[in-house]
Amino acid sequence: MTQDQFLLQVRDLRKYFYREKLFSSDREPIRAVDGITFSIRRGETLGLVGESGCGKTTAGKAILRLIEPTSGQILFKGGNILDLNREDLRRLRPHMQFIFQDPYESLNPRMRVGEIVGEGLEVHRVAQGREKAERVSEILEKVGLHPGDAMRYPHEFSGGQRQRIGIARAISLHPELIVADEPVSALDVSIQAQILNLLMDLRDQLGLTYLFISHDLRIVKHISDRIAVMYLGKMVEIANGEDLFRRPLHPYTQILLQAIPKLDPSGRSQGAPLREEFRPHSLEKGCLFQPRCPHSKERCQMEEPLLVDQGEEHLVACHFVS
Amino acid sequence: MNNPLLEVRSLTTQFFTEDGVVRAVEDVSFEIFPGEILSLVGESGCGKSVTGLSLLKLIPIPPGKIVSGELLFDGRDLMELEEREMEKVRGNDISMIFQEPMTSLNPVFTIGNQIMEALQLHQNLDKKEARKRAIEMLDRVRISSPEVRIDSYPHQLSGGMRQRAMIAMALSCQPKLLIADEPTTALDVTIQAQVLRLLKEIQGEMGMAVMLITHDLGVVSEIADRVAVMYAGRIVETGPIEAIFGEMRHPYTKGLWESIPQLKEKRRRLNAITGQVPDPMNLPAGCKFHPRCYLMIDDCKKEEPPLYPVNGEHFSRCLRWKECC
Numbered sequence: 001m002t003q004d005q006f007l008l009q010v011r012d013l014r015k016y017f018y019r020e021k022l023f024s025s026d027r028e029p030i031r032a033v034d035g036i037t038f039s040i041r042r043g044e045t046l047g048l049v050g051e052s053g054c055g056k057t058t059a060g061k062a063i064l065r066l067i068e069p070t071s072g073q074i075l076f077k078g079g080n081i082l083d084l085n086r087e088d089l090r091r092l093r094p095h096m097q098f099i100f101q102d103p104y105e106s107l108n109p110r111m112r113v114g115e116i117v118g119e120g121l122e123v124h125r126v127a128q129g130r131e132k133a134e135r136v137s138e139i140l141e142k143v144g145l146h147p148g149d150a151m152r153y154p155h156e157f158s159g160g161q162r163q164r165i166g167i168a169r170a171i172s173l174h175p176e177l178i179v180a181d182e183p184v185s186a187l188d189v190s191i192q193a194q195i196l197n198l199l200m201d202l203r204d205q206l207g208l209t210y211l212f213i214s215h216d217l218r219i220v221k222h223i224s225d226r227i228a229v230m231y232l233g234k235m236v237e238i239a240n241g242e243d244l245f246r247r248p249l250h251p252y253t254q255i256l257l258q259a260i261p262k263l264d265p266s267g268r269s270q271g272a273p274l275r276e277e278f279r280p281h282s283l284e285k286g287c288l289f290q291p292r293c294p295h296s297k298e299r300c301q302m303e304e305p306l307l308v309d310q311g312e313e314h315l316v317a318c319h320f321v322s
Numbered sequence: 323m324n325n326p327l328l329e330v331r332s333l334t335t336q337f338f339t340e341d342g343v344v345r346a347v348e349d350v351s352f353e354i355f356p357g358e359i360l361s362l363v364g365e366s367g368c369g370k371s372v373t374g375l376s377l378l379k380l381i382p383i384p385p386g387k388i389v390s391g392e393l394l395f396d397g398r399d400l401m402e403l404e405e406r407e408m409e410k411v412r413g414n415d416i417s418m419i420f421q422e423p424m425t426s427l428n429p430v431f432t433i434g435n436q437i438m439e440a441l442q443l444h445q446n447l448d449k450k451e452a453r454k455r456a457i458e459m460l461d462r463v464r465i466s467s468p469e470v471r472i473d474s475y476p477h478q479l480s481g482g483m484r485q486r487a488m489i490a491m492a493l494s495c496q497p498k499l500l501i502a503d504e505p506t507t508a509l510d511v512t513i514q515a516q517v518l519r520l521l522k523e524i525q526g527e528m529g530m531a532v533m534l535i536t537h538d539l540g541v542v543s544e545i546a547d548r549v550a551v552m553y554a555g556r557i558v559e560t561g562p563i564e565a566i567f568g569e570m571r572h573p574y575t576k577g578l579w580e581s582i583p584q585l586k587e588k589r590r591r592l593n594a595i596t597g598q599v600p601d602p603m604n605l606p607a608g609c610k611f612h613p614r615c616y617l618m619i620d621d622c623k624k625e626e627p628p629l630y631p632v633n634g635e636h637f638s639r640c641l642r643w644k645e646c647c
Binding site: 161190193194200217245261265 | 511
């Protein structure tokens, strides 16, 4: 496989947060993202799933350097973007864009939609004046809004329409990579479906590559070619989407998939209700999932499992792959 | 069939705002039988939460008002009760749990204190007995070492545990009816599965009725016995769970279902409902769903359809329900 097939390669990415404590020399960091490695091919959608606090959003933001990673490599089209200075990074920005979860908070309420969507065109000197207005109209139509909406303010729109504005802003500069962080989680079910369809249409029309971050396994399965599962800052499994759902190999993935509510009342999940969930804390060594794992053995407490290819590009970090 | 525990007749709740009248709940009627789980399902603004709050007469007045309706609970009409009598019903006969346990628990009291408060107030238990019962309740919601955890403050518990503590509190007086408003929406999927299973099992043990308010058809299919689908303040389809999931006879229910990605199918475009929920101050004439409906004909714009009987207890508020399947 040649390197240039990959649009994005992330190697051993880490983001640690340090607690600011008065009168304390406690420098034990919170390891939000703790050495993740993965790649995305051009035109591919990689779904990144995990529960709250697993580091998926931090990973997404670090990859675009919206927050500065602690260490690692992020190769975009082969070049490490962590080596770029401010100006070079600014020049690269049009190629990689971010879509935020909350369409209410990610749009400036004092700016008209036309200004929000056209801002990038102007900043990166792509188009100005009438040409800019024409481009904005085109983009708005592409995301299912009306060209006349350019004169209105974000508060005049519903949640779904605001997310369309956020998407319009993201695609305005013809990006190659879009990191979408829970783009439909704040929306009603019927509107979720509209936005998912839009994201899939745009991917086909514009040849976009997505890193799609979500906690919703149904949605991730629907939109992704490959899926990566995160647990407490680490990757535990990466595989083709169909393959992952057919044969989840990591015990955590298995638990996650079993927990998805079935849409069939005759197939209700059985079993005794569990005691309270384990509250994870950082372990010195071993597998992070070990305290919750039903198959935990002695080795799991001693040695951290590495992400290993089990064939057909199905990678798992578990000592005892069943 | 035995008598319903709660019978809601033509409930209409409105909010009188400066901008106009919000018709949040319009002519809603349903029953809940002892020991069953009825699920009110719909998207934001459909009136499901306002219906729940109306049952406990917790609608802020003004601007809100229960304009009309009867709430027959266990033989009496709650609408007739004075506020002081209503206080005896809340938390004792009917309890409610909410979406975000952190905002419904008081951060400056231990969870034990908060569970004991209801027991001392409604059940006239002294402090010692109340504490014993509170520990029993925490054990019942499967919190480990309840005799220790009872002295925890809400912030010391995880989200799933807080919701368990809320459930323990709500059930401490053994209510006949529990209203659960999006009880698992703020929780992670693995925790959601645990809390749902817990609710279902405790409901069986205690034999109480549950009104489960949710936007999630997956949650409905996991634990509900009967379903009422709400849209724009109205019940548009209702019936036993097998009937509804077996054959959806309202285009809105069907649209909601088709908006959810199916795990077994290959990826394809979702059959999304077009448009958006109407402005509650400015609802369309006739069927409230007609502007978004693929089965719409001219008659749908004229008159609001009644709930047509489909089969047994299964009803649909669609003129063309026969063609919707």
